[in-house]
Amino acid sequence: MRAANSSPFVLKMSAFAALSCKELAVIERLQRRRRVFVLGHDLVHQGQPEPPAYILLSGWANSYKMQSDGGRQIVDIQVPGDFLGLHSVLLHRADHTVEPVVDIEVAEIKKEDLFEAFGRAPRLAMAILWAVSRNEAMVAERLVDLGRRTAVERMAHFLLELGARLTLVGEGSATGYACPLTQYQLADALGLSSVHANRVLRQLRMEKMTTFRDGYVTFDDRERLVGLAGFDPAYLDQDGPFPRQIQGNDKDKS
Amino acid sequence: MRAANSSPFVLKMSAFAALSCKELAVIERLQRRRRVFVLGHDLVHQGQPEPPAYILLSGWANSYKMQSDGGRQIVDIQVPGDFLGLHSVLLHRADHTVEPVVDIEVAEIKKEDLFEAFGRAPRLAMAILWAVSRNEAMVAERLVDLGRRTAVERMAHFLLELGARLTLVGEGSATGYACPLTQYQLADALGLSSVHANRVLRQLRMEKMTTFRDGYVTFDDRERLVGLAGFDPAYLDQDGPFPRQIQGNDKDKS
DNA sequence: CGTTAGTTTGATGGTCCTCAAGCACTGTGG
C-alpha cells in the first residue's frame, strides 16, 4: 500500500480529493494488469475498435492524429500518472494513436473494469471524471496556443505546462525537468515545422529564458518565461505543489 | 415521458446506449432546475470558483478563453443536448467563460447532483463520461484544424462537424442547417481573423461547396466539401445504428 | 437619420512554411 501511496497516479488523484482506504484499494485493483511497451510499438492505433485505456506508470507517451496528407498533430503528451486513451475507451473506435516516447510501463484498463470500479466507489467516478476534465482543459489550453499565441509563446507555455504537470507527480521542479521529447515531437505538438521549433528554442535559449538540451529543460528565468507565455496554471487544477495564488480552499464534499 | 424521450439531451445520450426507464428517470431528475439566459449574460465566467454545469435545452452557446492581450479563442460551440461547462464542474475554478449565442434555455446541474446520479445509476456515469470523452474528441479535432489544416480546410471541417452534431439531435440534415453564429465567432473558433474568415467563406461559396448566409449554412456540394476538409465523422461516435452495450447488460447486438 | 453590429473588399507586411544543405553523434559492419 505504500507503493500505491507513492505511485504517480495516486499522487495525481490526490490533487482532486483525499482518497479513502477503500478507494485506494479500488485504484490498486484497477492497476493490476501491468504491461510494458517498447519504443515503436503503439498502445492504441487510430481507428482501432473498442480500445482499452491505460494508466502510465513510468516513462512518457504521446497521442496523435494523422491526416491523409501525412500531417501529424500531437494532441497530448502523457507523463507518469496520466491516463492513456481514456477518452477513447467509451468511443467505439479510437480517434487517435498512442505511442511510447520511451520504453514505458502501464496498467491496462478495460471498459468493464471502469464500470465495476464505478459501482464500487461512486466518488472514484467523480475522480476519473475530474481526470478527464483536466485533460480536456489541457487540450483546450493547447487550442489557445495554436489559435492565438505566436510560436515563441506557444513553446514557452507548453514547456511550463509540462513542468507543472511533472512537479505534481514528483518528477519536476521550478528549475527544470528531464524531457525525452525530440524537437520533431515538440513541433508536432505545437503545430509548427521542426525547423521553426528549432529556431524558437534557440531564441528562448539566447534570451536566457529556458534551455532545451540533451533531454533536459532548464528554466533560466522562469518569471520572464511565465510573463512571455501568459502562463496561468489554474486550468491544471493542482493547488498543491506550487501555484499559491489560488486561495479557493473550501473543503471537500460529502 | 415522450417529452423526455424526444429532448435533444436524451437523443444524444441514446447514441451511447439504450437507456432504461430508471436511467431516463434519473436524467429527468437531473434536468429539473430550469433556467433561461439571455444574450449578454454569461452562464459561467473564467475564474469563477465551483461553477455549476448546465444542459443546453434550446439555443446555442459557446465557451471561450480570453487572453491578457485581448485575444479570444472559442474552445467549443454548443448546440442543444450538449453540456455546458461540464468539464469545469469538477475543477475548482472555471477555466473558461460560457456565453449564450442566442437566448437559451438550460438545466442547471450541481456537482452534488452528479454525485447523486452516479450513485443511483453507475451506467449513467459511463454515459456522462462518454459525453465528456466525445467532447474532448471534438476539441482534439479542432486542435488538428488549427495545427495542421489551412483556413479553408478548417472552415469546411468545422461547418461539417456542426452539421453532423445537429443532425444527431434532429436540427440539421445533409443539405444544411440554421446557424446563428456571426463571422466573428467563426473566426474566434477557428483561430482566424474575422477578415480572413470572411474571405474563406467567400471562396467556399464561389467554388460552390457551401454557403453561409443569413443565419443558414447550405451544403451546395457536400461531397467535395468532405473531400476538401478530410472530414471523417468517426470521432463523433454517432454513426450508424447504435448497438451499444456495457458489460453483459444488453440484449440485441449486431 | 444617426448609431451600432455585422459583412465585404483592398493593400501591405510579418510569421512561419518549404526546400536545401551541413553538422554532430551513435551504432553497425567491413
Next chain:
DNA sequence: CCACAGTGCTTGAGGACCATCAAACTAACG
C-alpha cells in the same frame, strides 16, 4: 579502425498564408 547510414539538430533563402490596417456598405433599431 574506418566508412557508412541513421537520427536528430542547426542554419540559410525564398515565398505563401494569413494578420493587420483601413474603409465602404448593409441592415436593424431607436
